[in-house]
Amino acid sequence: MGPTEIFRPTFSRVLAYALWVLLAFIAISATVGTSGSVRLRVITGCIFAATVVVLFYFRPYVEVSDGGILLANPLKTTMLPWPAIESTEIHGSFNVQTVDGMKHSSYAATIANKRNDLGLAGEVKKFSDNRLEALSAAGYLNDIRPEGAPVTVTRNIAGLVAISATALAFLITLFT
Structure with a gap:
């Protein structure tokens, strides 16, 4: 897509x-x-x-793809598939709220400063919201059950x- x-x-x-x-x-x-x-x-x-x-x-980064949002934080990586995502928000950093009520934050995408400059967090939110909207409009997320798309958290053992x-x-x- x-x-x-x-x-x-x-x-x-x-x-x-x-x-x-x-x-x-x-x-x-x-x-x-x-x-x-x-x-x-x-x-x-x-x-x-x-x-x-x-x-x-x-190390920290955020990856937005057709599969979902990947949050690579210093000591863990969280893969959030689109069907598991309820919403995104910016509250200090880019956050993803999942349908199971959990909130996942990005270490990489934070607000740049206190002058209401959303910085990288705003850019990530805009891009991810647009991708979610495009996937939904194209019908790729129809008939997908959230429980079939679990959030995967991997510890950065290395x-x-x-x-x-x-x-x-x-x-x-x-x-x-």
């Missing part, structure tokens, strides 16, 4: 690149003129910080393991 659209916050991705450059500079600087234990602490701290940056600034492992490595270097 329509193209798949992926929405990513530009500012947070630019910030992620800037932070990675800063962390690389700090890690490289630590290799010059510091003792082995200090060097190890700084490098493991930078790796932990880079992992946090990946998960919270670089992200959880990465952040736990790098945090543990950093803590070990602090206390040894």
Whole structure:
């Protein structure tokens, strides 16, 4: 029916690149003129910080496709098929209300500032509402039971393991 659209916050991705450059500079600087234990602490701290940056600034996005809305948040991904969606709203971020009464929020699509600028959240809402309307008008959502389209929540196990492992490595270097 329509193209798949992926929405990513530009500012947070630019910030992620800037932070990675800063962390690389700090890690490289630590290799010059510091003792082995200090060097190890700084490098493991930078790796932990880079992992946090990946998960919270670089990874999040919203994907709108003919299959539904996918919310890729830092530690989980939620797939919301169109028949399960009751409405969308913006309240601090882009939110999806499902027919079972649950509310799912996007970490990626938030309101840009407090001057009523809806930012990426408004863009995602408009696009997703238009897609839902087009699919409904074309008859693709007729005769589909909501219970036949369950919401799928997947934990970001790789992200959880990465952040736990790098945090543990950093803590070990602090206390040894």
